[in-house]
Amino acid sequence: MRIPAFLLIAQWALLLALSLLVIIMYRQLAKVFGQQQPKTDHGPPVGTKAAAIEYVGLSDDAPGYFVPGVQPTIVAFVEPSCLGCEKLVTAINTADDIGELTGLRVLLLMSDPPKYIQISDAFKSTRQEIGRIMSRATVDAYGAVATPLLIAINASGIIQAAGPVNDISGVRSFIQKCHLPVPDSMLPVISVAEASTEKSGASTRDSHPTGIRGE
Amino acid sequence: METLILLGAKAAVAATLLIAGGAKLADISGFAATTRLFMPWRLPRLLTRCFAVGAAVTELMLGALSLSSPSVRWLNLVIFAVTLLFLAIASLGYALHRGRSCRCFGALSQRRFDARGIARSAAIAAIAAVAIPGAPTAAIRIDAPERTALAIGAIMLSLAAFTAASSIGTTRATESRLTAR
Numbered sequence: 001m002r003i004p005a006f007l008l009i010a011q012w013a014l015l016l017a018l019s020l021l022v023i024i025m026y027r028q029l030a031k032v033f034g035q036q037q038p039k040t041d042h043g044p045p046v047g048t049k050a051a052a053i054e055y056v057g058l059s060d061d062a063p064g065y066f067v068p069g070v071q072p073t074i075v076a077f078v079e080p081s082c083l084g085c086e087k088l089v090t091a092i093n094t095a096d097d098i099g100e101l102t103g104l105r106v107l108l109l110m111s112d113p114p115k116y117i118q119i120s121d122a123f124k125s126t127r128q129e130i131g132r133i134m135s136r137a138t139v140d141a142y143g144a145v146a147t148p149l150l151i152a153i154n155a156s157g158i159i160q161a162a163g164p165v166n167d168i169s170g171v172r173s174f175i176q177k178c179h180l181p182v183p184d185s186m187l188p189v190i191s192v193a194e195a196s197t198e199k200s201g202a203s204t205r206d207s208h209p210t211g212i213r214g215e
Numbered sequence: 216m217e218t219l220i221l222l223g224a225k226a227a228v229a230a231t232l233l234i235a236g237g238a239k240l241a242d243i244s245g246f247a248a249t250t251r252l253f254m255p256w257r258l259p260r261l262l263t264r265c266f267a268v269g270a271a272v273t274e275l276m277l278g279a280l281s282l283s284s285p286s287v288r289w290l291n292l293v294i295f296a297v298t299l300l301f302l303a304i305a306s307l308g309y310a311l312h313r314g315r316s317c318r319c320f321g322a323l324s325q326r327r328f329d330a331r332g333i334a335r336s337a338a339i340a341a342i343a344a345v346a347i348p349g350a351p352t353a354a355i356r357i358d359a360p361e362r363t364a365l366a367i368g369a370i371m372l373s374l375a376a377f378t379a380a381s382s383i384g385t386t387r388a389t390e391s392r393l394t395a396r
Contacts, residue, residue, distance in 0.1 A: 005354040006222050006285045007361050013226035014282075014368045017234060021372075021379045024323055028383045 043149050043162030044142050050075075050153045051141035053107070055131030058114055064131055066107055069157030072178035073105040074171075077142065077149040079112045080120040087166040088148040089122040095171050096127060104178055109133050109144075152177040218350045225281060225346035228294055231339060232278030233369055237376030238321030239271035242384050246271065249318045253307065273297075279369040283362045285355040291347045298340040305336040322384035323376065 044050070050068035053075070057064045066073070076092065078085035089108065095101055106128040110116075114132065117123045123130070133139060142151060142162075152161040152174040160177040239246045247260075247267035254263065277297060281290055301319075308317055308328030317328050326332055349355070357365070 004357050004361070005218060006226075006350065007357055007365070009219065009222040010226045010229075010282055010285075010365055011368070013223070013230045014365075014372055017230040017372050018375055021234070021323075021375050025379050025382070 042143060042145055042164065043151065044159050046159055046161060048159055050151070050157050050159050051138070053109065053131075053138050054134045055107075055109060055138075056134060058110075058117065058130040058132060063134075064129075067157075068153050069155070071105050072103065072155050073107060073153045074101075074174060074178060075107045075109065075142070075151040075153065077109050077139075077144040077147050077151075078123075079110050079147050080116040080123045081112055082147050084164070084166045085148040086120050086122045088150060088171070089120070089126055089128075091166065091168040091171045092128060093122060093126050094168050095175065100172065100175055104175065105129075107131060109138070111139075150174050154178055154180055156181075218354050221346055221348065221350045222285075222354060224342045225285065225291065225350075228298065228339065228343045228346060229278045229281040229369070230372060232274045232281070232294070232297075233373045234323070234376040235320050236271045236274030236278060237373035238323045238380035239274070239318070240268070240321075241377045241380035242318065242321040243267050243271065245316075245318045245384075246321065249316065252312050252315065253304065275373050278373070279366060282369045283366040285350070285357065286352070288349040291343070291349060295340065295343040295347055298336070298343040302333070302336040302340050305333045309333055321376075321380040323380050 050073075052068065053066040055064045055066070056062070066075070074092070076085075076088060078088055080086070092101075092106060092108075096106075108123075108126065108128050108130045109132075110130065111133045117130070138144075142149070146164070148164055148166055150161075150163065150165040150171070151159060154160050154177075160180050161174050165171060165174060243264065247264045250267050250270065251258075251263050258266070274297075277290070277294055280287065281294055284290065305317070305328065308315065309330065309332065312328050314327050314329065317326050317332060319326060319332075326335075
């Protein structure tokens, strides 16, 4: 049996056209789920000043306001509905049980409805302060595009570490970073001339406590 | 060889018409907006929509007929005329609405009225012109079952184009919603 030439060619044309559509679809899929998606930073940049956080306390429904720079703080963006977050809260609870959180403030921030706490044993049993995020600005300021996100803030209110952590070793490392001093890059830069002027002024003041400068 | 080129050109233009028609039907509001650009007078929205649907269905019919009835020679001439119309629209779009989306393939492409669009339309018209003489009867004689199979293939292709265009349109809309959030 002889197959007409047009039938052969038409079949190939149909096949190629369908293949083209498949390629277009996969390209679109790659755009939506893949590498062409704009890269967003997860967590705030280290070394920057932490933003204040407005929240509602889950235990008393009272509005809370976290101002960085009072004491070393661990802030965790967690949701009871997320498995990684449950692991992180468990790790924080373990660190608390061992006494590693002494001198630290811990703030767990979530956006799930409050009743979701009931689905997670770690959240139910934690002694840490849990707050519900009040504004989108908080999420944006901390780059909390995904959970879990742990942030270490030192006593000066500077972010020392930020990232997705869900085990005790990670939590320990963040606790240590909370106690770090202000990084050198954050210290104010003074020019040599200014420094020498200040130094001579200081020595003058030292030698002349009354403020009368020498001739 | 000459026959193969003739038949290849005919099949390629038919497949293009099927994809374009299916994709336009998936985003008929968008295509209606483009057709409104070329209306010298303001037509009611429903009428413009009907016109857009008519244009897309005509493309589909021509593509399906060309693929399943290769022996109808006058169809080659009609298809060539249609591709010339596309070329005229692309040129007019370039002159009057440069940079606006042409929606020639619905959401499948984001081509605009530009010089490359004119070149593409000219290329399609040239391919359609190649198919005008028609191939020898022996090469295009197909029986009813084969004709039916090709018609089914044509319907499948236009359905695939419709589905692809509508899902791409949906993901683009979702993307922009997420960005705006």
